[in-house]
Amino acid sequence: MTILQMRYFLTVCRLQNITHAAAELHLAQSTLSQAMQAIEEETGLNLFLRSGRTIRISQDGQKLAQKVTVLLREVDVFEENVREMASRHGKLSLAVPQQQASLLIPRLLNTFQNEHPEIQLDIIEPYGLEAARLVREEKADLAVVNYDGSTVPDLQYHRITSRAVKFVVWPEHPLAKRASISLKEAAQFSLVLLSEEFYVTRLLLRSFAAAHIEPDIAYFSPHLSTLYSLLRTHTAPSILFEPAVASLDGLVTVPFDKPLSLTSCIITKKSRQISKDQRLLIKFIRQQLLDDWTTPDS
Template identity: 75%
Template sequence: MTILQMRYFLTVCRLQNITHAAAELHIAQSTLSQAIQTIEEETGLNLFVRSGRAIMMSQDGQRLAQKVTALLREVDLFETDVREMARRHGKIRLAIPQQQASFIIPRLLNTFCPAHPEIDLDIIEPSGLESARLVREEKVDMAIVNYDGETMPELHYRRITSRPIKFVVWQGHPLEHCQSISLAEALQYPLVLLSEEFFVTRLLTRITVKRHLELNALYYSPHLSTLYSLLRAHTAPSILFSQAVISLDGVVTIPFDEPLALTSCLITKKSRQITKDQRLVMKFIREQLLLDSMKS
């Protein structure tokens, strides 16, 4: 009896109907009937009592179903272990949005990868919301995002540290030496912002709607480099996660006089087992983010 035949057999046992079982298995009814007949011929057992279209398990059928159930449980565990082994020896797919990428990718490539040559990192740089979607769809194993408080129920969020959102101007701007600014004052200026796929903009939009404030966005861009160019060209101020501009020359960050922040976190899918190698990557990222937070 093959593994496939065992699965066919248990489906028929559960539904007690060949037609319904064939539909659930997405196979022809004749194929399923032949498979059950083959099992009975190979085992020498009468597994079902038939009455028209209705079928019921015989005593031998019930005993065989118990043994097959136990055996398939072990097969499923074996297949899970094999997949786990394959993932350990494969790539770790990691999504890092742009606001974190300039900070964490050099540390991963310069420090983590040389220390762990056996781990192959496959890093991409989508937006924050897209990173979360990629984890949910299992197209990446994990992501670092600037969490804004809204969650996807399929994902596990491991919070690490909160960092402020700041008003960003260029050197020479009239507000360059301002110690702090209110959100209402900042919104009096036309702004260049990251697109709505980024958590910082999603959070800003929710707050302005809730407070009945008007967000005057001159331009939305999916690229931080574009915003940097617009800031350097003195086009308009911006509102960004503090880490996005921490190493950028020619700009000035002004804190808000109320707490506006995003929380850096690692996200994984709840239904996916975390491998040993993935835990090493997560531990390194967590340590780097906490270390950077203490220095600031």
């Protein structure tokens, strides 16, 4: 007996009239009668006591109806669970740290959402390292980060392009007109950096340590806006991922003679299958970053 036949059977039991049941089910009366006969033949039970168009449910029919009712309730629960699972594929949690947020979030909320209104985006703005942790713990479906080359075994890194990390100052600073500088020259000044939860700062501290240089870090901030304010008030220079300041007026970026760079990538969890919606989002983000950074620094 199929699930559809079970639903037909319960409708006939409830209405006790083939004509009325057929009308409610939008079936031909002959089709429904044949379906009921097929159930009786399959089960070997006499389910109905017929008197013209009116039928009464036999004792066996009543017992079967009770069992079918219980079974169909379980089927309904199962189908609802499947629908909920399917609906979650239309919701994506995306972690976008600050250095990517100003570029990507307006385009995600405008262009991507207009092109794919069926996909609901839940966007959060953690630090770079925190973004990777959220994906690892499956609290975010994917993250966009500029990472320092280190990897976590259970994460998949979809690399896009690399860009330079540069010394950032104001036009009147003594090093502003230099074609390039060394880490040692940068360390002669008190610096303001992003906090150590950012990949760029982790890269810098590792690079200073490898060169046996102890920089004077005047302040670590978790907010790019704070660093922008300190730079514009000529308080202290900084070292940042170049695209993080590319759109800001009044600041100068100077490359290092031994280039430092971060790699833009999208992070997903290795053990989780990438859904169709995720592939669409990954393709969109990749294209946005490549369009803005068509000539990677090295």
